[in-house]
Amino acid sequence: MTAEVLLQGIVSGLLMGFVYALIAAGLSLIFGLMEIVNFAHGEFLMLAMFSTYWAWALWRLDPVVSLPLTAAALFLLGFATYQGLIRWVLGAPMLAQIFATFGLAIFLRSAAQAIWGVDFHLVKDPLVQGRISLAGLFIGLPQLMASVGALLAFVFLNWFISRTETGLALRATAQDRQAASLMGIDTERMFALGWGIGAACVGVAGALLTIFFYVFPDVGASFALLAYVTVALGGFGNVPGTLVAGVVVGLIEVLGGLLIAPALKYVAVFVLYLLVVLWRPQGLFGRF
Amino acid sequence: MPRPLTFTAGLVALALLLTFPLVFTLPYPRDVMIRIFLYATLATAWNVLAGYCGQISLGHAVFFGTGAYTSTVLVKSLGLTPWAGMLAGAALAVALSQVIGYPVFRLRGHYFAIATIAVGEIVQTFMINWDWVGGARGLFIPIDRTGSLLAFQFRDKQVYYYIALGLLLLALWVTRRIERSRTGYYFRAIREDQDAAASLGIPVARYKQRAMAVSAALTALGGTFYAQYILFIDPESVLPLSLSILICLIAVLGGVGTLWGPLIGAAILVPLGEATRIYLGGTGKAIDLLIYGFLIMVISVVQPGGIMALAQRGRRRTG
Numbered sequence: 278m279t280a281e282v283l284l285q286g287i288v289s290g291l292l293m294g295f296v297y298a299l300i301a302a303g304l305s306l307i308f309g310l311m312e313i314v315n316f317a318h319g320e321f322l323m324l325a326m327f328s329t330y331w332a333w334a335l336w337r338l339d340p341v342v343s344l345p346l347t348a349a350a351l352f353l354l355g356f357a358t359y360q361g362l363i364r365w366v367l368g369a370p371m372l373a374q375i376f377a378t379f380g381l382a383i384f385l386r387s388a389a390q391a392i393w394g395v396d397f398h399l400v401k402d403p404l405v406q407g408r409i410s411l412a413g414l415f416i417g418l419p420q421l422m423a424s425v426g427a428l429l430a431f432v433f434l435n436w437f438i439s440r441t442e443t444g445l446a447l448r449a450t451a452q453d454r455q456a457a458s459l460m461g462i463d464t465e466r467m468f469a470l471g472w473g474i475g476a477a478c479v480g481v482a483g484a485l486l487t488i489f490f491y492v493f494p495d496v497g498a499s500f501a502l503l504a505y506v507t508v509a510l511g512g513f514g515n516v517p518g519t520l521v522a523g524v525v526v527g528l529i530e531v532l533g534g535l536l537i538a539p540a541l542k543y544v545a546v547f548v549l550y551l552l553v554v555l556w557r558p559q560g561l562f563g564r565f
Numbered sequence: 566m567p568r569p570l571t572f573t574a575g576l577v578a579l580a581l582l583l584t585f586p587l588v589f590t591l592p593y594p595r596d597v598m599i600r601i602f603l604y605a606t607l608a609t610a611w612n613v614l615a616g617y618c619g620q621i622s623l624g625h626a627v628f629f630g631t632g633a634y635t636s637t638v639l640v641k642s643l644g645l646t647p648w649a650g651m652l653a654g655a656a657l658a659v660a661l662s663q664v665i666g667y668p669v670f671r672l673r674g675h676y677f678a679i680a681t682i683a684v685g686e687i688v689q690t691f692m693i694n695w696d697w698v699g700g701a702r703g704l705f706i707p708i709d710r711t712g713s714l715l716a717f718q719f720r721d722k723q724v725y726y727y728i729a730l731g732l733l734l735l736a737l738w739v740t741r742r743i744e745r746s747r748t749g750y751y752f753r754a755i756r757e758d759q760d761a762a763a764s765l766g767i768p769v770a771r772y773k774q775r776a777m778a779v780s781a782a783l784t785a786l787g788g789t790f791y792a793q794y795i796l797f798i799d800p801e802s803v804l805p806l807s808l809s810i811l812i813c814l815i816a817v818l819g820g821v822g823t824l825w826g827p828l829i830g831a832a833i834l835v836p837l838g839e840a841t842r843i844y845l846g847g848t849g850k851a852i853d854l855l856i857y858g859f860l861i862m863v864i865s866v867v868q869p870g871g872i873m874a875l876a877q878r879g880r881r882r883t884g
Contacts, residue, residue: 308675312674312675314675314678314679362862362866365866366865366866366869369865369866369869370869370870371621371674371675372615372621372813372817372821372869373817373865373866373869373870374865375621375623375678376813376814376817376861376862376864376865377861377862377865377866379810379814379861380858380859380860380861380862380863380864380865381858381862382858383854383857383858383861384855384858384859384861384862385858386851386854386858387851387852387854387855387857387858388855390851390854391851391852391855502682502686505679505682506679506683509675509676509679509680513675513676538694540690540693540694541690541691541694543686543690544686544687544690544691547683547684547686547687548687550680550683551668551669551680551683551684551687554668554671554672554676554680555668555671558671558672558673558676559676560676
């Protein structure tokens with residue numbers, strides 16, 4: 278293997294890493310708020326990709342153009358999920374919470390299959406296409422677009438939760454539910470908002486992925502698995518930590534594929550995750 | 566219920582179960598019962614670790630696959646009887662569980678659950694890519710129609726029926742023994758509050774490993790049974806995440822941390838799955854899964870403690 282191939286791999290791993298980070302950030306935000314892992318996160322991503330695809334197929338809206346619509350639609354989905362399902366299991370044991378979102382995942386996935394079938398769809402001729410060559414390295418423009426878009430969304434999310442008043446209220450709720458409500462914060466509203474924002478992150482990521490990725494009902498599964506590992510690696514509830522973890526996961530995936538075997542790239546990611554939690558059970562940046 | 570009455574009820578239930586295949590001679594009802602027993606065994610095994618000891622594993626398919634693959638590889642390469650393979654599979658699953666347990670038991674709550682998912686994915690990917698054990702194509706168990714008990718293959722489902730029932734009774738007996746022993750109290754103490762348990766001098770790590778070992782061994786027995794019953798195994802059927810999820814779902818539906826919960830869960834979920842599959846499946850539209858997913862949501866909202874919690878509440882009200 279030449280250094281060129283390796284470098285090429287590192288670049289594409291880095292680019293994917295930012296998308297992984299954005300997907301995981303939504304998960305992490307929700308967990309930080311109420312200690313619930315959304316096991317339907319991959320299905321949210323799948324729905325975002327389908328909505329992007331249909332916006333293109335029906336109205337010829339390019340993924341980049343329909344992105345705000347997708348984000349808004351996913352925000353509503355997250356909001357509705359909280360109001361219709363999560364709110365009712367807040368006080369339930371952890372297992373019941375796990376299965377509430379698992380049930381939702383199975384439901385959404387089979388609903389997608391029932392409505393749209395199991396075929397693979399692809400947006401043809403998107404606005405952003407082609408590739409550029411940079412110092413001998415080729416970078417696909419769709420991937421670059423997705424990566425930059427994900428990074429921008431991440432920066433925006435971070436600004437929102439650390440600089441705005443609503444963001445501060447969100448973080449206060451995450452830190453201490455009771456104290457926050459004593460300070461006059463409507464924690465119920467914050468929970469719903471958290472689900473909305475968490476899902477909207479996936480909406481942005483899904484729209485960006487659809488530029489170059491196939492859309493089908495099971496598409497969320499592998500992304501979701503990586504997202505769980507990313508969140509746990511970064512430390513549950515630590516949103517900036519997921520950015521580093523996402524990049525690490527993206528890099529290990531590519532390097533594992535290149536250096537060990539393409540079929541074992543996810544194994545490399547999972548083994549790395551187990552090694553990290555063996556050394557730091559709370560993840561890289563987490564607190565217990 | 567007073568004790569002698571429960572004992573009599575248990576005897577009657579056992580007698581009914583023993584005579585079931587004599588009355589229902591068609592393969593299909595027997596098959597449904599066999600699968601109820603198998604999944605109840607798996608959920609009971611999972612319940613030892615998750616229900617009593619509080620460690621929610623989402624990777625139990627690993628031990629099921631270990632049992633299925635060990636006996637199959639042994640029968641194919643050495644011609645060893647699957648009964649010996651079953652014990653070997655259980656032993657290997659115990660060894661594997663201790664290796665897995667060492668890192669993952671340092672984790673708590675969701676970190677633990679996700680780590681077990683990761684372990685499950687690692688093992689499944691390895692088996693898919695390991696050609697010596699069939700890779701993604703899987704393995705056929707060599708057909709042996711001598712009808713000898715040693716071959717663990719029978720034309721008649723009746724024999725499978727009694728073996729599956731035997732496995733279930735074994736799992737229930739083990740659980741009952743643990744429930745009433747000092748070990749059982751230690752498990753529950755760890756589940757309720759790990760730090761408090763440790764401060765009272767319970768060797769937390771060692772007892773978690775013990776719960777994992779028992780749970781893994783029982784699960785592996787079920788794996789070998791499955792391999793001999795279906796006579797074909799591949800990573801997609803014996804090692805998927807969806808199997809791990811199904812196992813805990815059955816226990817959750819019935820009621821975790823109770824002796825009878827997993828059996829009740831299996832007795833409801835297996836026929837329900839069959840019914841929706843028969844009436845709604847096969848269209849390629851996944852309507853059966855749609856309803857399944859919806860039901861899971863409803864159960865977790867309406868009855869998070871499972872059916873046993875409902876029964877116990879009812880008993881408290883009347884008594």
